[in-house]
Amino acid sequence: MGQGKANEVENEVEIIPAHVAIIMDGNGRWARQRHLPRIMGHYAGVKAVERTVIAATNIGIRYLSLFAFSTENWKRPKGEVLGLFGLFRYYIKCKVKKLKEENIRLRFSGRTNLLPEDLQDLILWAQDETEKGNRMDLVVCLNYGGRQEIIDAVNRILDTDPETRPKQIDEESFRSYLYLPDLPDPDLIIRTSGEKRISNFWLWQSSYSELYFTDVLWPDFDEVRLREAVEEYQRRERRYGGI
Ligand code: IPE
Ligand code: IPE
Ligand code: MG
Numbered sequence: 001m002g003q004g005k006a007n008e009v010e011n012e013v014e015i016i017p018a019h020v021a022i023i024m025d026g027n028g029r030w031a032r033q034r035h036l037p038r039i040m041g042h043y044a045g046v047k048a049v050e051r052t053v054i055a056a057t058n059i060g061i062r063y064l065s066l067f068a069f070s071t072e073n074w075k076r077p078k079g080e081v082l083g084l085f086g087l088f089r090y091y092i093k094c095k096v097k098k099l100k101e102e103n104i105r106l107r108f109s110g111r112t113n114l115l116p117e118d119l120q121d122l123i124l125w126a127q128d129e130t131e132k133g134n135r136m137d138l139v140v141c142l143n144y145g146g147r148q149e150i151i152d153a154v155n156r157i158l159d160t161d162p163e164t165r166p167k168q169i170d171e172e173s174f175r176s177y178l179y180l181p182d183l184p185d186p187d188l189i190i191r192t193s194g195e196k197r198i199s200n201f202w203l204w205q206s207s208y209s210e211l212y213f214t215d216v217l218w219p220d221f222d223e224v225r226l227r228e229a230v231e232e233y234q235r236r237e238r239r240y241g242g243i
Contacts (some may be wrong), residue, residue, distance in 0.1 A: 014234050017187035019063035020056065020226075021209070023201055024048070026193025026217030039083040044219035046087055050095070053138060055223035057102065059230060063137045063183060067201050071111065071145030085119055088142065092122045096129050105133035109179045110144030111152070139183065146203025153177035178204065185209065188233045190226075192218045210236050 024045060031041030049066060056064040069084060092106075099106050106126045113120065123142075156177045157169065166173055175181050185205040191197075194215040198206065212229045 016060045017210075017230060017233055018061070019065065019184050019186045019188075020061050020230070021065040021067070021186035021189045021202055021206075022052070022221075023067045023189065023191040023199060024218040024221075025191060025195055027219060029193060030217040030219040038080055039087075041219060042080075042084055042087055046091055048219050048221045049091070051222050052226060053099075053104070053136075055226045057104065057136050058223065059227065061136060061230075063139065063186075065109070065139035065141060065183070065186065065202075067141045067144065067199075069110075069142050069144070070200055071143055071148050072200060085116060088140075089119060089122060092126045096126050099130050099138065100133065103133045103135035104130065105137045106130045107137055107139045107180065108142055109139055109149075109183075110142045111148060112142055114143055137183070139180065141201070144179075145200045146198075146206075147200060149179055150204055152179070175204075188212060188229065190214065190229050192216050192221055208238065208240055210238065 027041035027045040028038045029041070030044060031038050034040075052066075053064065068088065073084075074081060096106065106129075108123050108127065112123055115123070153174060154177075157165065160166075183205075185207070186202055186209045189198075189202065189206060189209045190212045192214055194213070196213050202209070210233050212232055214225065214229070216225055
């Protein structure tokens with residue numbers, strides 16, 4: 001039985017996906033269409049994040065996860081990587097107060113230990129500040145890779161004291177070694193910009209996620225687009241291998 005069903009919040013008429021995950025893609029193409037540098041596309045992407053976070057709370061989504069920087073994104077030109085890190089700092093510094101007011105808990109997933117140290121400090125500070133938020137968990141995936149998460153889990157198991165190390169692993173015990181074990185699997189994964197691939201996002205967690213692809217570029221994403229995706233999700237029949 002997949003996790004998703006148990007985590008869904010049942011409304012009177014519609015089922016709101018408990019966890020919506022978004023692969024925010026298309027910032028570069030958005031900028032190119034406007035003859036702007038790529039970083040301006042990423043800046044517009046931050047604005048779309050701000051809109052989408054509010055939209056998700058309006059809709060009643062309990063967990064929103066956003067793929068912001070993959071373990072493969074280090075391949076990009078250094079200037080772009082540094083620009084992105086600058087925007088992450090800006091987002092955290094400017095938004096923590098508001099997120100706190102809105103009762104939103106900001107969390108991070110990924111190999112954050114390999115990010116610049118000041119960004120790591122900001123991450124710890126932001127997690128601490130918003131820890132009590134219980135309206136929505138906003139999970140930012142930073143230096144995240146699904147394969148790396150699985151490998152890190154395996155290494156954590158190997159690293160445990162041989163005395164206490166589990167002799168066998170099952171799905172439930174394996175899950176406890178993931179970055180955020182309490183996070184329910186995504187019910188719905190949205191990818192913008194027309195690409196139809198997972199690009200190393202939530203590999204373990206996405207086994208029964210509904211996938212939704214839209215041609216809209218991430219900087220153009222908004223509440224209307226999010227509601228369209230949720231409505232499409234509501235028309236899907238989830239079977240988890242059953243009939
Ligand atoms: C997504 O937009 C943002 C990140 C991956 C950080 P892209 O930068 O990948 O935009 P395109 O795919 O080049 O249009
Ligand atoms: C996926 O987008 C990663 C993020 C949105 C952070 P990419 O633009 O990096 O993915 P590919 O390279 O097109 O697969
Ligand atoms: Mg891209």
